[in-house]
Amino acid sequence: MTVVEDGLDVDRLRLVTKVARLYHARGLRQAEIAQRLRLSQPRVSRLLAHADSLQIVRSTVAVPVELNRELEQGLRQAYGLQNAHVVDAVAGAEELAVDLGRAAAPFLAIALATGDVRTIGFMPWSRTLRHVVESLRPLPLIAGCVVEMLGDLGSPALQQDVAHQTQRLATLIGADTAFLRVPGVVANPAIRAALLRADPHARRILRLLDDLDLALLSVGPCEVVAPLRAGDNYFTDDQFAQARSAGAVGQLCLRFLDADGAWVRTPLDDMVVGVTVDQLRRARYRWAVAGGADKYPVLRAALVGRWINRLVTDTVTASHLLSVAPS
Amino acid sequence: MTVVEDGLDVDRLRLVTKVARLYHARGLRQAEIAQRLRLSQPRVSRLLAHADSLQIVRSTVAVPVELNRELEQGLRQAYGLQNAHVVDAVAGAEELAVDLGRAAAPFLAIALATGDVRTIGFMPWSRTLRHVVESLRPLPLIAGCVVEMLGDLGSPALQQDVAHQTQRLATLIGADTAFLRVPGVVANPAIRAALLRADPHARRILRLLDDLDLALLSVGPCEVVAPLRAGDNYFTDDQFAQARSAGAVGQLCLRFLDADGAWVRTPLDDMVVGVTVDQLRRARYRWAVAGGADKYPVLRAALVGRWINRLVTDTVTASHLLSVAPS
DNA sequence: GGCCGATCCGAATTAATATTCGGGTACGTC
DNA sequence: GACGTACCCGAATATTAATTCGGATCGGCC
Numbered sequence: 001m002t003v004v005e006d007g008l009d010v011d012r013l014r015l016v017t018k019v020a021r022l023y024h025a026r027g028l029r030q031a032e033i034a035q036r037l038r039l040s041q042p043r044v045s046r047l048l049a050h051a052d053s054l055q056i057v058r059s060t061v062a063v064p065v066e067l068n069r070e071l072e073q074g075l076r077q078a079y080g081l082q083n084a085h086v087v088d089a090v091a092g093a094e095e096l097a098v099d100l101g102r103a104a105a106p107f108l109a110i111a112l113a114t115g116d117v118r119t120i121g122f123m124p125w126s127r128t129l130r131h132v133v134e135s136l137r138p139l140p141l142i143a144g145c146v147v148e149m150l151g152d153l154g155s156p157a158l159q160q161d162v163a164h165q166t167q168r169l170a171t172l173i174g175a176d177t178a179f180l181r182v183p184g185v186v187a188n189p190a191i192r193a194a195l196l197r198a199d200p201h202a203r204r205i206l207r208l209l210d211d212l213d214l215a216l217l218s219v220g221p222c223e224v225v226a227p228l229r230a231g232d233n234y235f236t237d238d239q240f241a242q243a244r245s246a247g248a249v250g251q252l253c254l255r256f257l258d259a260d261g262a263w264v265r266t267p268l269d270d271m272v273v274g275v276t277v278d279q280l281r282r283a284r285y286r287w288a289v290a291g292g293a294d295k296y297p298v299l300r301a302a303l304v305g306r307w308i309n310r311l312v313t314d315t316v317t318a319s320h321l322l323s324v325a326p327s
Numbered sequence: 328m329t330v331v332e333d334g335l336d337v338d339r340l341r342l343v344t345k346v347a348r349l350y351h352a353r354g355l356r357q358a359e360i361a362q363r364l365r366l367s368q369p370r371v372s373r374l375l376a377h378a379d380s381l382q383i384v385r386s387t388v389a390v391p392v393e394l395n396r397e398l399e400q401g402l403r404q405a406y407g408l409q410n411a412h413v414v415d416a417v418a419g420a421e422e423l424a425v426d427l428g429r430a431a432a433p434f435l436a437i438a439l440a441t442g443d444v445r446t447i448g449f450m451p452w453s454r455t456l457r458h459v460v461e462s463l464r465p466l467p468l469i470a471g472c473v474v475e476m477l478g479d480l481g482s483p484a485l486q487q488d489v490a491h492q493t494q495r496l497a498t499l500i501g502a503d504t505a506f507l508r509v510p511g512v513v514a515n516p517a518i519r520a521a522l523l524r525a526d527p528h529a530r531r532i533l534r535l536l537d538d539l540d541l542a543l544l545s546v547g548p549c550e551v552v553a554p555l556r557a558g559d560n561y562f563t564d565d566q567f568a569q570a571r572s573a574g575a576v577g578q579l580c581l582r583f584l585d586a587d588g589a590w591v592r593t594p595l596d597d598m599v600v601g602v603t604v605d606q607l608r609r610a611r612y613r614w615a616v617a618g619g620a621d622k623y624p625v626l627r628a629a630l631v632g633r634w635i636n637r638l639v640t641d642t643v644t645a646s647h648l649l650s651v652a653p654s
Numbered sequence: 655g656g657c658c659g660a661t662c663c664g665a666a667t668t669a670a671t672a673t674t675c676g677g678g679t680a681c682g683t684c
Numbered sequence: 685g686a687c688g689t690a691c692c693c694g695a696a697t698a699t700t701a702a703t704t705c706g707g708a709t710c711g712g713c714c
Contacts, residue, residue: 010393013393014415017388017390018415020388024388025429026422029700031700031701040663040664041664041701042664042665042702043663043664044701045701045702045703046662046702049702054391055389057386057387057388057389058389059351059385059387060385060386061344061347061348062382062385063383064340064344064381064383066337067337067344088345098353102348110467113440114469140437140440140441142441356669356670356671357670358671366694367694367695368694369693369694370694371671372671372672373693375671
């Protein structure tokens with residue numbers, strides 16, 4: 001029996017695609033297909049399910065462009081964005097990340113295809129960004145490199161997932177990967193220095209961040225968020241409180257910003273192994289994919305401070321951001 | 328009531344996309360969506376149908392690459408092709424054009440996205456090629472120009488359809504159009520000369536063909552084919568017979584080829600208003616999308632003569648072409 | 655060989671989706 | 685205002701698709 005890499009019979013695969021074509025492209029009923037191919041209807045149904053799971057059929061929902069044009073134009077003008085995409089989020093907070101990710105994927109694809117992008121900074125600790133990658137389709141593309149913009153956080157299981165998404169992003173667009181497999185936040189600057197001294201690989205990755213064409217940024221409130229806890233290579237509640245008392249309203253890739261979008265420099269900066277403020281500034285396309293009430297302040301700060309030049313968000317957040325735009 | 332260009336209520340459009348997202352992306356049942364949005368199930372069903380017809384949901388069947396790799400490699404080697412794609416055609420002759428067109432579209436998309444293509448020659452009288460365009464998705468793309476490679480044939484209704492497909496191709500890839508709205512075949516060379524003398528526009532279009540990056544070629548047997556008839560600005564049965572007796576086994580964009588792939592020069596050449604043999608030779612990417620027993624001889628001829636360097640065909644035709652490949 | 659577990663299959667059934675049909679409403683026309 | 689038309693809607697229903705379930709087949713393993 002001839003078997004391909006993924007352990008599937010070639011003939012079966014052929015049958016699966018044939019059925020999928022007859023059903024989806026040709027629009028035949030399952031019963032017709034069954035009859036034509038001498039199969040039972042349940043079998044056709046199962047083959048189609050199989051085609052789905054193998055991603056042989058893919059369906060996208062393209063949002064008509066006109067829908068939120070006003071909000072998008074408003075955001076562009078109010079904050080000097082190159083581009084803003086506003087989607088109608090379909091449900092509550094938990095699923096907002098999924099919706100935004102799914103919506104952002106095609107826009108990102110367009111940007112990658114047309115933007116002459118070589119080096120991509122990726123902040124894989126953002127749940128929303130992981131959903132973007134999840135929804136991204138393979139692109140017939142140029143080489144390049146996907147660079148992680150922060151070391152590890154959280155549990156080993158989470159780290160595994162994160163590495164996988166970075167890899168997936170790179171594979172989809174035909175790029176190399178540059179993993180940053182060191183702790184993302186350490187207890188004090190000395191440890192950071194020691195780590196980097198010992199790890200030429202990490203030093204190399206961090207230097208790659210000097211020259212980003214496109215950065216997929218994380219945006220978060222100034223507090224410990226859901227999947228992470230104390231001891232997870234992350235800032236503690238106390239440390240966040242310290243940043244807040246220094247004026248921070250949120251963080252962009254773990255760099256703190258005040259309400260006016262100015263960088264709030266704190267000792268915590270020297271405990272982060274990841275992209276620096278200067279490196280962020282230098283990135284050509286700076287994407288944020290985010291929404292939700294807990295991110296209003298930091299989103300506004302990042303926009304006012306021009307840390308972001310491309311934004312994907314939901315209608316509610318968009319309206320809010322417009323209402324608090326600087327005049 | 329706010330109405331957008333296409334005469335649809337914006338709110339309705341918003342609802343349509345929302346329902347489409349819940350159903351396709353989120354995988355909810357129609358009944359659940361109905362409940363959540365306070366609609367009836369039939370309404371959800373109708374909204375989804377609407378989303379389909381508006382092309383808000385698009386689904387593709389991606390053929391796994393491994394399936395016909397052997398045939399493809401064989402074709403590449405046997406005929407020195409840059410690329411060959413072989414699909415399992417799903418049904419009989421009439422529908423082969425549809426299947427091939429659908430299969431070719433994504434490959435063409437990739438070529439357009441990555442190939443640095445500016446000027447595209449299009450042979451809109453090929454039914455198969457029209458199906459390619461039919462199945463092509465919008466590409467986030469570069470400008471450029473789509474140039475018709477032959478004047479009009481057949482009935483005004485057919486001409487209308489052809490113009491539409493040319494336009495569609497151009498719109499999808501963000502290119503300009505260069506229509507060749509003159510007869511494709513005239514009764515004698517003098518008329519051709521007179522026509523061109525009088526029509527600077529047509530002369531300009533024909534000059535554009537000197538510098539094609541990509542040509543979508545038509546391939547046909549040496550006889551009058553289905554939708555056309557005598558008097559349709561087309562060769563007559565007698566003329567085809569004349570070409571056959573000169574050794575022609577088929578035609579490539581109405582230029583005759585013999586069994587060895589050599590150009591069969593006849594007086595008929597001077598009656599065609601369209602791409603010339605020299606211009607075809609000069610095109611960088613020369614695509615054929617074709618299959619079926621009636622095209623075996625001309626396909627082989629075009630391949631042997633290196634008139635084609637990229638081919639999309641079906642498994643049966645591919646096997647045949649391999650079996651008759653020159654050693 | 656005999657047993658076990660895994661997998662695949664189709665008849666029958668259940669679940670999900672599309673369509674019919676009759677009523678309702680908005681709008682243009684006389 | 686009366687009438688006609690065209691459309692949109694949901695209850696009921698018809699159609700289509702997914703699932704259950706029991707039987708059959710294939711290896712691996714003792």
